[in-house]
Amino acid sequence: MTRTDKNPESGRPVAVSVRGLVKHFGETKALDGVDLDVHEGTVLGVLGPNGAGKTTLVRCLSTLITPDAGQAVVAGYDVVRQPRQLRRVIGLTGQYASVDEKLSGRENLYLIGRLLDLSRKEARSRADALLERFSLTDAATRPARTYSGGMRRRLDLAASMIGRPHVLYLDEPTTGLDPRTRNEVWAEVTGMVRDGVTVLLTTQYMEEAEQLASELTVIDRGRVIANGGIDELKAKVGGRTLRIRPADPRELRPLADALEERRLAGAGAVIDPESGEVLVPVVSDDQLTAAVGAVTARGITIGSISVELPSLDEVFLSLTGQKASAPQQAARELEEVAV
């Protein structure tokens, strides 16, 4: 593959480099030779189902557990040989908010500041600045146990930022959050990346990876099964599915014909009589726009329109090639046409 040249991220220096990382728990191979790179100032999404080894990877990279074999270098420090220096340059937000529930938000941040060797004064002002930044000033003196799920996650992110880390690990940062809170967390993460933090994000959601990451590594049962730029992987797995419902149900057939005619969907425009929608796989935003254009050019009024991302299951099925569903096959054909 030559995509290295196409990917602007790979030109940047590497902040996290993992080679052949292995970690076994008894018989279970949690990590079975993982290779990955995270480039400076970018977000790498590590996508995988439960039990794929995502959390084990983060725990190895944050020195919580020692790998059995392989090498991992973070910001120039080796995870096994230089754990203390490494701990100084990383931030960690785990699946469970790692804050002290009995302490107030401010006390939590002050404590972490002191443990990171800030002076009392520095620790206090850094805590206040981060409370402000993560919109927690009003709740600063309340015990963290009274916080909502989203506030707790924000406090957790704030705690990870105290030491101005080079590299931030986010281990499924939005698992268990409602959609609104999830959007809040995404906004915060985007802000941190804008400030130049390098992020390794693990997630089970394609949507989350698409929102935050520029590159993606897909892992399953402790092994990397694919990696590359988001767009490229999306193309590989069939991208999104556009669902259009005509305002008038009788126009369902003409709508499908319009999409076929513009050769947008090839054989892929599928009529779903149950929902009264036409399903079309799209790979790029251009195709999305063209599809909508084709429909309106025919004078068909659109009743509703939505875009679906492939689910993690679909990503896996198409990457491992075990089974592919109809829309994805259509997408592959479309990709050939497009190329």
Next chain:
Amino acid sequence: MSTATLSPTAPTITIQADPKISLRGHLRHTGALIRRNLLWIKQDPESMMDAVLMPIIFTLLFVYVFGGSIGQALGGGQAAYVQYVIPGMIAMMSMNIAQGVGTGFNEDFNKGIMDRFRSLPIGRGSVLIAKISVELVRLLVAVTIQMVVALLVGFDIHGHWGGLLGAIGLTALFGSAIMWIFLVLGVTMKNAQSVQAMGFLVMMPLQFGSSIFAPTNSMPGWLENFTKYNPMSALADASRGLMTGGPIGHGLTVTLAWTAGLTLVMAPVAIRKFTKKA
């Protein structure tokens, strides 16, 4: 596959040995963590209930329930029993309070905060030493209340105030040693309930199979032998000697030996288990 994005080999880096954490650093970290545990007490004053109530209830129970009859055997009634049992109960507090350290620690572990601490550049022992320090504060509160109650039920110190301080110091020293055991239990066991149950199983025979509550010479031979090697007997005897002006030598030596032995063996085990906990 697009593994081609990875550079063929890992970047070469020069490995500089990890710098040691300075003594001041250790003190700063431990201090910050002690502050955290003290804030817990401030947040949740009920957590001090055991330290406050246990000495009161135990003293009243033992003095008024068993005091009369055991005192008779001692040849002086309830007043004689007060003189006998109070130093023993001071010793007992070491274990009663120490037991709580395991439970609290285990609860801490089942939340994410320990992962945060372990991913920070702090000494591995700081978290444990802070925990022990705060438990020692609780122990001192318990012992103080114990002494107030003791004086109220008629304990006569006979001016052995220095001895009393010595007994308290010895109790705190021995208490910190057994806290390491409970910390190991706290790190190893799955949940707080099992820690408590296990702690109870360890504690009961050691406390009652000792010279804390009654002289051992009326016990069957096998039990008397057990009490001889039981560190709780040694601590109770030393504390009794210090507070009433009796002999202290043997009890003191045995207690100090146990304290040193337990700390030397259990502290590294606790720290290692804490560091390696997956």
